[in-house]
Amino acid sequence: MAGKTGQFAWTQERIVLALAVLVFAVSAIMLRGFLEPNNLISIVRSVSVLGILAVGMSIVIIGRGIDLAAVAIMAMSAAWYLQMLSDGWSDGAALAITIGGVLLIGLVNGFLIAYADVPAIFATLASGAFVFGYVRSQLIAQDAVPVPxxxxxxSIGRARFLDIPAEVFIFAGIVFAAYLFLRFSKWGRYVYYMGDNFLAARNMGIPVRPMIMLRYVISALIALAAGLLTASSLHSINTRVVNSTLLYDIILVVVIGGIGLSGGKGGMRNVVVGALLIGIMLNAMTILDIPNIYQNLIKATILLIAIIVDSLLNPRDEQTAQQGDI
Structure with a gap:
C-alpha cells in the first residue's frame, strides 16, 4: 500500500522488516534462551549463509531466471575443496581447481539456458542433481568432510569483531558488492532491463546471451562462498544439506523480501529483510522444538502465500511464459 506523495508508504520491504522486528520481540519475550549469546550468534550465522545464497539467487531472478543448482554447488564445491586438502593437495591448488570447477558449472548452466534454449528451471535442476551425484560418487569419500x-x-569461524562473528561482515560485504554491481554498473542495469522486458533488451542491443551466462557464473561463485562460510562455522560440510529444504528457504527469502519472480524488480535490501525474517522465524521454531515435518509445512504455506501475493503484485506476461523460467 502506498501513501500520498511525501508520506510514509508501507512497501513490502518495510512490512517484512516490521514483521522481522515483531517476531524477534515476541520470541525474546516468550522463548527461554532466545536472547542467550550463543543463540543470537546462531541466528546471525544462519541469516548470513542464507542471505549470501539469496544474493546469488536474487541476481538470477531479477534477470528473469532461477537457479535450482545453488545448494548443490554450495555443498559439493566446499566438500570437494576440503577433500582435496585431506588428500594432500596444497591449499592454493585445491582452491584454484575448486573455483575452476564452479566457474565451469556456472558457464554450463548459462550456456544451456542462453544458447540451447533449455528452460532455466530444468537446466539448473538437472545440473544440480549431476553435481551432487558426480562429486559424491567420484570425488569425496563420505557425506561429511571436515576442515583440516x-x-x-x-580462523574465519572463530573470528570476531566487536563480538560479532566474521560471517556477518562477509555477508555485508557480498551484499554491498552486489548492490554496487546492480545499481552502478552497466552489466547490472542490463540485468534489470532483461528482467523487465527481455525482447526489448535484446532489440536495444544488449548482449542478452552472455549476460545470462554471467548471472549464472555469479550465482555459482556466491554459492561457493556460502559453502566455505558454512564449513568455517561448522568446521565441516555435510553434503546431505542438498536434500534438505535449504533451497526452498532461499527462494522464500527472495520472494518474501519483495523480489518479483517475473523479473526486473527488487534489490539487496529485499534480500537482507527477507533473510532476517526467515532466519529469526526458523530459529524460533527450532527453540519451540517444532518437528521438521511441521516446520516444512509452515514454510511451504508461507512460500505459497508469498508466491500468490507476488503473482498479484507482479503479474506474469506472455513474454515471461515464453522464456520458460518460473
Missing amino acids: NGHWLE
Whole structure:
C-alpha cells in the first residue's frame, strides 16, 4: 500500500522488516534462551549463509531466471575443496581447481539456458542433481568432510569483531558488492532491463546471451562462498544439506523480501529483510522444538502465500511464459 506523495508508504520491504522486528520481540519475550549469546550468534550465522545464497539467487531472478543448482554447488564445491586438502593437495591448488570447477558449472548452466534454449528451471535442476551425484560418487569419500586442523577456514569461524562473528561482515560485504554491481554498473542495469522486458533488451542491443551466462557464473561463485562460510562455522560440510529444504528457504527469502519472480524488480535490501525474517522465524521454531515435518509445512504455506501475493503484485506476461523460467 502506498501513501500520498511525501508520506510514509508501507512497501513490502518495510512490512517484512516490521514483521522481522515483531517476531524477534515476541520470541525474546516468550522463548527461554532466545536472547542467550550463543543463540543470537546462531541466528546471525544462519541469516548470513542464507542471505549470501539469496544474493546469488536474487541476481538470477531479477534477470528473469532461477537457479535450482545453488545448494548443490554450495555443498559439493566446499566438500570437494576440503577433500582435496585431506588428500594432500596444497591449499592454493585445491582452491584454484575448486573455483575452476564452479566457474565451469556456472558457464554450463548459462550456456544451456542462453544458447540451447533449455528452460532455466530444468537446466539448473538437472545440473544440480549431476553435481551432487558426480562429486559424491567420484570425488569425496563420505557425506561429511571436515576442515583440516589449523586451516584458515577455522580462523574465519572463530573470528570476531566487536563480538560479532566474521560471517556477518562477509555477508555485508557480498551484499554491498552486489548492490554496487546492480545499481552502478552497466552489466547490472542490463540485468534489470532483461528482467523487465527481455525482447526489448535484446532489440536495444544488449548482449542478452552472455549476460545470462554471467548471472549464472555469479550465482555459482556466491554459492561457493556460502559453502566455505558454512564449513568455517561448522568446521565441516555435510553434503546431505542438498536434500534438505535449504533451497526452498532461499527462494522464500527472495520472494518474501519483495523480489518479483517475473523479473526486473527488487534489490539487496529485499534480500537482507527477507533473510532476517526467515532466519529469526526458523530459529524460533527450532527453540519451540517444532518437528521438521511441521516446520516444512509452515514454510511451504508461507512460500505459497508469498508466491500468490507476488503473482498479484507482479503479474506474469506472455513474454515471461515464453522464456520458460518460473
